[in-house]
Structures are given as C-alpha cells and as structure tokens.
Amino acid sequence: MAAGPVLVDSSFYIALARRGLDPLHALAAQALEGDLAICGVVRCEVGRGIRSEGVWRRFQAFWDVMLNVPTDNRLWTSVEEMVWRLDRQGLTLPLTDVVIACCALRIDAAVLTFDHHFSLVPELRVVSTLF
Numbered sequence: 001m002a003a004g005p006v007l008v009d010s011s012f013y014i015a016l017a018r019r020g021l022d023p024l025h026a027l028a029a030q031a032l033e034g035d036l037a038i039c040g041v042v043r044c045e046v047g048r049g050i051r052s053e054g055v056w057r058r059f060q061a062f063w064d065v066m067l068n069v070p071t072d073n074r075l076w077t078s079v080e081e082m083v084w085r086l087d088r089q090g091l092t093l094p095l096t097d098v099v100i101a102c103c104a105l106r107i108d109a110a111v112l113t114f115d116h117h118f119s120l121v122p123e124l125r126v127v128s129t130l131f
Helices: 010-018 023-031 040-047 053-064 073-088 095-106 116-120
Strands: 006-008 036-039 067-069 110-112
Touching: 006 095, 010 023, 010 040, 023 036, 023 053, 036 040, 036 095, 040 053, 040 095, 067 095, 073 095, 095 110, 095 116
Parallel strands: 006 036, 006 110, 036 067
Antiparallel strands: none
16 A cells, blocks of 8 residues: 555545445555545545445544545645646546545545546556555
8 A cells, every 4th residue: 555644535435335345344454554534525425325324424434533634725726726737738637536636635645546537647646456
C-alpha cells in the first residue's frame, strides 16, 4: 500500500459491493496499517447508492473515524485551478473526480481507486490495491 494516508474513492466501495464483498471489512484491515481518508463527495456518492438505512448508518460510523478532508474555499480554489489547467491540456475530467483528487493532494494522500481518471492528475499518487 502507499506510504502515508489513503483517500478511498467511490469506485473502490462500489466495485467491492458489486462483487458481493463488504468494502468496510476490506478497509478495516488497512486501517490498522495506516490512515484512511474520506471527503464529502465520496460520502455522498457512495451513501446515495446504499439502500438499507442500517447499512448506511454502518458506513457513516466507519467514515466518521476516517480522516476527513474539508471542502473549504481554499480547496475549491485548488479545484478551480486544476480544472482550468487540465482543460487547457485537453483533459476534461469529471468535476467530482477533480474534487476528490484535490482532497487527496491537500493531505498528501494516495487515492485508492479503480477509476482511470485519477491517473491523469499530475502529482497524484494512485493505487488500486490495498496491500
């Protein structure tokens, strides 16, 4: 796994759930090895797809003990600058992915993801496995 914190992207949660696996169980072991991070965009993307209130509350409790990257004005300025630079390079990434990437960069975290968009973000460390 990457050195330092790891921000877990929505694609990780969704891919494991679609395979019938519990993403929180997979992440719990990693949490013993290092800090896991979350941001509001990931919480909302994943949370909206959870059908059971009990499961949603379980995810909320797990997310509440992860490092939370706030989306304050400074972060939005970083997002604005990044989308402007990427667009000028001909790279139009989904805004939610850029927000998540900027959150990771803010805390010098890698992004745990299965989404190829993140590999297009300069200086962002991207991982696709837990161990």
